[in-house]
Each structure stands twice: as C-alpha cells, then as structure tokens.
Amino acid sequence: MSFELLELPALSRFTVDRREPLRGDAERVAQLWPKARVITVDAHGRTLVADQASRLVDRPATEFGDGPPDDAVLLGEQDGVAYWAMPPADETDVAAPSGRAWSRPELTDEPQWLDLRSCGALLDDTGAGLFTSAVALFHWHRSAKFCAVCGGGTESAKSGWARVCSQCGREEYPRTDAAVICLVHDGADRVLLARGEGWPAGRYSVLAGFVEAGESLEACVAREISEEVGVEVGDIRYLGSQPWPFPRSLMIGFQAVADPDEPLRLADGEIAQAKWVSRADVRQALEVPGSVPDLLLAPGASIAYRMIQSWAAVN
C-alpha cells in the first residue's frame, strides 16, 4: 500500500512568475518600480499579515524610494506588478517575538507580525510563496556577507539573487541544504512516529535528516531511519518536496515500509521516543488536536503535516 500527497505542502505554493531574466535587467526593473509592491520581513523572519493571517500586507514600492534599495530582493512579477521584499528600515527597532515557534498564533483581523512557521499554512497561495522565498533569501544574505574564498566583503547583486565579492569578484548564489523526510508505515494501518530530544511533551512527527556529502537521497533515507530508530526500511518512494527556509533546507519527502515487529533502538541524544501509531489515532489527533493522549502532530506549515494527513486519508 502506497499513497500520494493530497495537496501541495503549504510552503510549496508559489503562483507569481519568478522571472529569473528580469533580475539582471536594470532598465526593466526601473520601469516596473512605480507599480511594484513591497513586503517587509524583519530580523526574526516575521512579516505583516492581515485578515486572520490569510494575506500579506504589502506597500507601494514608491514609499521606499525612486528605485529598489540595495537590500531589496525581487520575488517575481505578475501582470506587470513586481513583488519585492525588504528588511525594515531600522532592524534595531524590532522587538523579539513572544511565544514559541511551536505555539499557535492568536489571529486577528487587524494587521499583525507573524513568522512563516505560524502563518505559512494560513496564507493564500500567492502570499505563502512570496513569504517563503523572502525568508529564504534574507537568511542567505545575512550569512553570506563575506567571500568564502578570499574573505572580502560581498554586495548584493541581480535584484538580491547573487552576492559579488568586492575583492576577487566571485559570485555566490543562494544556498539550499537537502534534507530527506520519510513517513515510515507498515504497509497496512500503522505509522512510525518519533519525538526529538527537546521537543514539547507529546509532539511527534515523521523522521528526517540532512543529506551528507556524496550521498543519494534514497541512501540517506535508509541511513537516517536506521540511525534514528534502528529499523530497516524497504520500498522507498518519492512523495514531494517543500522549501523549509530555517535557515535554508529543502525537505524532500519519501514514504517507506518497515516491519513493526522489529525492535526500535533510539539514537541517543537525538530521539526521545518513537512508537507505531494506528491510522484511527492519527485521524483523531488531526481532527481534534490534543484529543489523543501523548500525540500532538506536526504543525500545518510543515511537509510532515501534509505527509501524515495524506497517509491518514488512505482508506
């Protein structure tokens, strides 16, 4: 028994044309600026959202100057409207967020500052895609201020999609780290879920890990599951992927089958608990969070949520 994702993962939605050739076209960029829209993303990865976090609050680009400032990034263009993101004018003014990344935000109709984990699944398709790319780009810009070869300072180029070394001229592009995430099931009606060390009590998800240098995705799936819970998996199949810019992962989702009679051996210091859970319990926990003892599932913005939801829907 295998399954497919019911819908795209929340952060894989992107409806605006990315327009890669536009990024280096200064003349066309300048033409588009007067009608362009800008979202602001602060140092804590939050942006302003409205209407119960269903849409981004953007502002006319002309409020930010006669042309794109150096730290602006071009997210894409649709119907003659270019979409940009910028950091706030003064980052030192930004108050630290209250509450944990895991907690559900209190939603209002008034504009409010929320991070991508909190509101990624609530935003409309266009908003989710724009915000995800903006967060990924700003994480990269903050960590790429110096050339990896000569140590010289770098400057943003190509509308925020490259950085150029001021000493040796080397160009660097936004980096992405590949990570696999795998829903392990028994081929029937049970799924293997695990709780990482340091996670809130009762929180469980599917297993995940970073792809190592020189490793294939399939080999990574088998290795990670063997290391984390000590079981061998077979029938590894691709499910789908989603960007996870915290700070720069691409989650590549798989399903695999394991034998629930095999004893679980948990990785010390990494996995606190792991257990086989019935489809009925997963359905109940999705429907009414908190209604199944010791089973709180992954948040809606994660690909884990979409994977678990899609497996649970199989008849």
Ligand SMILES: [Zn+2]
């Ligand atoms: Zn350099």
